[in-house]
Amino acid sequence: MQIINWQQFGLKKNPYDTLPLVEGGDLPIEKAFVGREKEREFLNSLFESENRLCLTICGDVGVGKTSLANFHKFIWKYNKQKLLFSFRREIEACEDLLDKKSFLIEIIGSVLREIKLLQPDLLKDELLLKLNRIVDISQTIAMSGGVSILGSGLDFGRDKTSIQPIQLSTAILEEYFISLVDFIKRNEIKGRKYSGLIVHINNFDVVLSNDKTNKKVINFFNEIRDILQLRDVYFLFLGPRNFFKDIISTQQRVKSIFYQIPLKIEPLSKKEIAMAFEERMKLLQSSDVSGYIKPIENEVIFRLYDLYQGDIRSIMSAVGAILSQCSDRLTKSLSVDESMLLLGEERWEKIKMAVKLTEEQETILRYLIEKDKISQKEIVSIFGKTQSNVSSYYFKPLREAGIIEEKEKIGKVPYWGLATDYIPLKWFIESQKKLKKDIDDKSSQLTFGI
């Protein structure tokens, strides 16, 4: 494992960084963002025709939901006739957010922070000053775990989830929020006039991972119904595939205020992902070089795309793993075979770190790697072991380290194979054979002087 030196490729930074694209990030979002034409059209026509909105954006982790929402916000903040204000950072949907007061305070705080970044002198306004104090106090209380720290006789909530002063009623906070939206519409911010606000709440998949918080989420949406219907406020809620179907639309009262069609996001195509990487490299090219060296051939991306079914984050971390394996200075892009060899090597090293394998265990693992799937019985008969030995001594450590998993059952017999992350081990063995053949061919050419 090596730390990757990106300068050797003529790049300032890692182009395979897995963070979402965001306004003000290392990469200019308007240039680094690719594809999504249909989704953008859908969003644009909605935002043009509606004067309020409550929309879910649904899809698997890593498909590009946050980047899409951020890109959309960026365009509407700077490049439209009807401009809508927004804060660059999204609000994370965590358990603490799931009540009306915390929700309002989070939004108000995010808007103030954005105004501070763009035009700090606006914060002298009386309303904003007041709001700033409220947000400030809540933040201090949140950090001190709800304990009264001001000693001013104000009563603050002590339980972990309430992060705001009790004496500030929800109704008052709601009025403040409405005044804030009004402020945004009445005042120019950095020379621009805005007609409303986009509120982006990210990552509902985290709070939707268990039944208890599922209920909380539904209650939460019930509780904030009136806020969601405010004019000139456009809400984007990002969550898992089933977010709209299994959460929002289970309650008519909640469902009715949402836009009835969730925006579903599927992975970018192979071509688009390759394009996104090219674009990033162009943007990150060191200023003193006349061109960058592409670290890997596009074929490598395509191969990883198939393995991870388009999950761009897994693709990027695999590329990182490949490059961290090669110590030599590269003068040309790595080919598929070279890359897979390196990735397999990296996974092999990872296994060695995770489990201490005996020679025999290793032999059986190698056998497993070459097969797509295999039953424990097969190992019993081929290697002459007892059933209990195979299951507890040979399979258990591999299973527990996430290296192998049950792939399917035929009849009642479970069949085992490599977990997705370790499939490169197959390529490792394939590439090893192929490279060896190449070298043999080349050296025989040399010998015979062809």
Ligand SMILES: Nc1ncnc2c1ncn2[C@@H]1O[C@H](COP(=O)(O)OP(=O)(O)O)[C@@H](O)[C@H]1O
């Ligand atoms: N349209 C796009 N163009 C370029 N890069 C993208 C695009 N969509 C996503 N990405 C990249 O893919 C990765 C995952 O995207 P992200 O928005 O964080 O997904 P999600 O929010 O669905 O988990 C990030 O590194 C992001 O920069």
Ligand SMILES: [Mg+2]
């Ligand atoms: Mg995200």
